[in-house]
Amino acid sequence: MRPNDWHLTEDIDDFLAQAGDFLRSRPALHTMPLTVTEKLRALGPAGSGNPAPVFGWLEQSGEVRATFYRFPGRGLSVTSLTPEQADTLAVRLVSLRHALPSVSADHTTATAFAEAWQRHTGATPTLRFRLHLHRLGTLTPPEPAPPGRGRLVDDRDHEHLIRWCREFAADVGETVTIDAASWANTRFAEKSYTFWETPDGTPVSMAGVNPMVAGQIRVDPVYTPAHLRGRGYAGAVTVEVTRAALAAGATDVVLFSDAANPTSNALYRRIGYVPIADWAGYDFTLTESEDS
Known part of the structure; x- marks a missing residue:
């Protein structure tokens, strides 16, 4: 060799x-x-x-x-x-x-x-x-936060989760089949997910995280249906999973964002994520x- x-x-x-x-x-x-x-x-x-x-x-x-x-x-x-x-x-x-x-x-x-x-x-x-690849600097939760709370996704949410992952993939241009039969072999299956729910228990946004490796956890995906955007839900659920990552001992919390989307890039910077690479x-x- x-x-x-x-x-x-x-x-x-x-x-x-x-x-x-x-x-x-x-x-x-x-x-x-x-x-x-x-x-x-x-x-x-x-x-x-x-x-x-x-x-x-x-x-x-x-x-x-x-x-x-x-x-x-x-x-x-x-x-x-x-x-x-x-x-x-x-x-x-x-x-x-x-x-x-x-x-x-x-x-x-x-x-x-x-x-x-x-x-x-x-x-x-x-x-x-x-x-853009971002790394968490100092977490800065939005004030005021939208009404509601974060909740870990469980088995009762599986169909809802699959539908939102399919919609997310379509939004970002991924050509992939995401349904009950294919779920286990998709890149979405190994993640854990959190929903942001309104006070009446209606899910309005979600964020996933990859398992921790070498002290780093990647937030992916973050998705809010189009008709619910602009209300602070994505920021709230991203803060929720970021807090959980830090509590789990992560030393690096990272996420990717579309360079052409000024809204999401501004959001991540407001809550403490810092761009480290294109x-x-x-x-x-x-x-x-x-x-x-």
């Missing part, structure tokens, strides 16, 4: 043995790979019902400098890279006949990799989304090469 190179594996335990300390060294910025690998580790081999993902880590001078993961037929998710590192990764994946539909990463990395992928494959990158996703024109 060449020490200064990208190393690939489908073995989650092997990957975490090599790259786990690197991922835990920056838990807020590495929220996505930490969450994904913890879910796969907990489920065990084939437990997710999906084909095994490919993991990779870049070793330079005896240290891990970057990682990636991708599921067959899906895009690449990668930690921060220099342009040179992005180029070497593109070269390596091309040599292994990976046909990537997309890449997501911090904006600088995603752009560098998209340009490298275009150079080496001829595929045309198209910017699909821009996000995120981006590029789609690629598919090539004729065979996906691995």
Whole structure:
């Protein structure tokens, strides 16, 4: 094995043995790979019902400098890279006949990799989304809070929860089937959820959180039906799950927001979330090469 190179594996335990300390060294910025690998580790081999993902880590001078993961037929998710590192990764994946539909990463990395992928494959990158990654600074609950209270979602709410997750996915442009049959294999299933209810017990907003990994918890999703927006419910339920995350011992509470949505970005900043990185996703024109 060449020490200064990208190393690939489908073995989650092997990957975490090599790259786990690197991922835990920056838990807020590495929220996505930490969450994904913890879910796969907990489920065990084939437990997710999906084909095994490919993991990779870049070793330079005896240290891990970057990682990636991708599921067959899906895009690449990668930690921060220099342009040179992005180029070497593109070269390596091309040599292994990976046909990537997309890449997501911090904006600088995603752009560098998209340009490298275009150079080496001829595929045309198209910017699909821009996000802000926020980390909690000092929690500042809104005053006054809207009337009502937070309540943990339980089994009686399952149909309601599935419907709202489906509506959220449609709002953010995710192409995914979310119903009772598919629920367990969606990215929404492993989360815990809280509803904000009006005083008469009517749910008006929800927030989910991922399980804590390396001291970080990610708030996702936050959703209020369109006809109920503008009343402070999203802020109230986000504060509710944030308080619970801190009470559970989280040292980093993070969330993503749509960079093009000034309302949600202003809301998160008002309640104490601070932007720490810009995120981006590029789609690629598919090539004729065979996906691995």
